[in-house]
């Protein structure tokens with residue numbers, strides 16, 4: 001009986017879709033193209049950045065700067081195009097260290113992918129300047145932060161290209177956006193989504209609707225058990241991926257040449273709903289209420305700004321073993337939780353890098369509005385009980 005890890009179709013959805021105003025962010029950028037997923041949007045952003053650089057200097061397209069903390073779907077679009085991954089370390093704020101970044105770029109590095117980790121829009125003024133000075137395209141990965149403020153500009157307005165993943169913000173199982181404030185985007189000439197995918201999205205929407213009815217009794221039990229000292233742990237499936245071809249398969253990039261299924265266009269309106277955004281902020285505040293005051297746990301991002309729509313509440317355990325126990329116990333109790341603990345094969349261990357630590361120590365607790373307030377409270381209480389149990 002697992003809780004939904006992403007928004008599902010609910011009774012609230014229709015009103016939220018149609019009342020949706022369009023707060024500034026990726027969906028309001030002047031140049032936009034739909035794609036079948038966030039990774040497909042990244043694939044095209046990297047291709048376009050490469051083509052612009054090649055127009056200036058044909059031999060100068062070889063590598064893309066990518067963070068050591070990532071899901072595989074962020075790296076697959078680089079590797080699938082035969083490009084080199086130039087991994088860069090991240091600071092405790094989830095940004096590149098501008099004093100070190102030159103050491104990771106090579107002469108033929110032409111783009112830098114930077115996600116707004118966890119959905120906390122931050123100013124990218126320093127990185128923007130670094131990229132402009134070196135002629136490197138900034139690809140602002142907004143998979144976790146579709147709209148809202150990011151320092152002096154709205155989310156999506158720092159990059160040469162911005163990419164978004166609509167499945168994280170609306171009940172569509174797959175869809176993405178490629179957008180830009182500065183580069184007119186020629187039509188991507190994508191083939192219509194195959195009928196199989198069109199039908200699959202209808203089935204997924206229906207299947208995921210069932211998830212909205214899940215209960216969280218196991219989480220209540222987990223709190224009691226953690227306090228009494230014994231917690232049941234789900235098995236962590238061994239990672240079947242050790243080679244790049246396996247990781248490419250796992251990166252599920254097949255749809256880059258297809259348009260998003262038409263049903264996705266309809267349901268994705270919910271993505272920019274101010275009602276959903278307010279619920280997300282409320283869930284973040286609830287997690288912070290229960291977990292923010294615990295001295296052993298940290299949250300690596302500030303409280304969300306007004307008008308933003310946080311993706312997850314990141315909870316940072318001080319040690320990997322405790323985070324792993326908590327993660328396994330939460331999975332076993334059906335909690336909605338993510339951990340990016342399966343980095344791309346060959347991701348280096350770098351000095352002064354928080355990426356490697358976060359991959360093990362940070363659990364991501366979703367803030368989407370298909371979770372009810374009591375479900376979020378019980379998840380937070382379970383994490384607090386597990387922290388007391390493990391630390």
Ligand SMILES: Cc1ncc(COP(=O)(O)O)c(C=O)c1O
Pocket residue numbers: 037038039040042071073074115141143144164165166167175176
């Ligand atoms: C930071 C980041 N970028 C890109 C992606 C890829 O998005 P999608 O799942 O829509 O392909 C994800 C998905 O988890 C992500 O978290």
